[in-house]
Amino acid sequence: MQELTKRYCEFRDEVFEFLEGGEWRDVGEGRMTHDKRVKVGEWKEVVIFGSNEVEGLDYTKNVLKDVLPEGTVKMCEEGGGEVILSRLGGRARIKKHVGPSNLRLTCHLGVKVPEGCGIEVAGVEMGWKEGECIVFDDGYEHRVWNDSEEDRIVLLIRFWNPVVEEGEREGFLEEAKRRKEEDYRERWHPPKEEGEEWIEGIIEEGRRCAKCGVQGKEELRIGQRERFEIYCRSCGNIETRD
Incomplete structure (x- = not known):
C-alpha cells in the first residue's frame, strides 16, 4: 500500500x-x-x-x-x-x-x-x-x-491476501455472492413479528455452537425456501429451523 x-x-x-x-x-x-x-x-x-x-x-x-x-x-x-x-x-x-x-x-x-x-x-x-x-x-x-x-x-x-491462488479466489467470490443474495432476502423479506422475538432471543443468549462449542459466534439468517438458519461463523455449521 x-x-x-x-x-x-x-x-x-x-x-x-x-x-x-x-x-x-x-x-x-x-x-x-x-x-x-x-x-x-x-x-x-x-x-x-x-x-x-x-x-x-x-x-x-x-x-x-x-x-x-x-x-x-x-x-x-x-x-x-x-x-x-x-x-x-x-x-x-x-x-x-x-x-x-x-x-x-x-x-x-x-x-x-x-x-x-x-x-x-x-x-x-x-x-x-x-x-x-x-x-x-x-x-x-x-x-x-x-x-x-x-x-x-x-x-x-x-x-x-497475496498468498491466495486464483482458484481459491473464485470459490470465495461464489460464497460471497450466495451471502449477498441472502442479505438481499433478509432486507426485503424480513421475519414476521412473532419471529423477531425469537431472533432476538437467539442473538442475546450467546448460544454455543452444537458442533464446535464456541459461544457467541452464531448469527441468524434466512436460508433457502425462506427458512431460518443459525450459522456459526467459527466452524461454518448450519442449523435449520422452520
Whole structure:
C-alpha cells in the first residue's frame, strides 16, 4: 500500500470536501451483520466500491483504481469485499468480532484521526495517522474504539491476501455472492413479528455452537425456501429451523 500512501495527497481534498456534506449510512444497513452485538455508538460508512456505492468522488475512484492491488475492485463489485469511508463517532466502540475469511486482508488509511482512537487485532493495539496505512487480517478477533469527542474516519480497503491462488479466489467470490443474495432476502423479506422475538432471543443468549462449542459466534439468517438458519461463523455449521 506504499503507492496509496504516496498518492493520498492527490485525492485528500476531494475526500474532505465530501465529508462536509456526504450522505452516510449505518454500517451494514438493512442487514443483520453489524447490529448492537457489534457496536456502541455511531458507526457509519460511505461505499466507494461495492454494493450501493456512492455517486461522486470520481477523482478518488480513479486514483484508487490505479493504486489498489490487482483484483480489488472486481472483488468489491462481486460482493467479496468493499472500499469504504468508515466513520466512528465520538465515544463509540466496535466490540470484538471477526471477519468472514483470511483469504482477504484489510487496509485502513487514516483520514481524520483525533487522539484517543485505536484498534486491537489479536491482542495487539495499533493506532492511525492521517495519510498512513495499517494492514491486518480481520479473520483475527479485533475491536475498535474512539474515546474522543470527534469523528474518526478511515479509508477501509479489503484486498486479496497475496498468498491466495486464483482458484481459491473464485470459490470465495461464489460464497460471497450466495451471502449477498441472502442479505438481499433478509432486507426485503424480513421475519414476521412473532419471529423477531425469537431472533432476538437467539442473538442475546450467546448460544454455543452444537458442533464446535464456541459461544457467541452464531448469527441468524434466512436460508433457502425462506427458512431460518443459525450459522456459526467459527466452524461454518448450519442449523435449520422452520
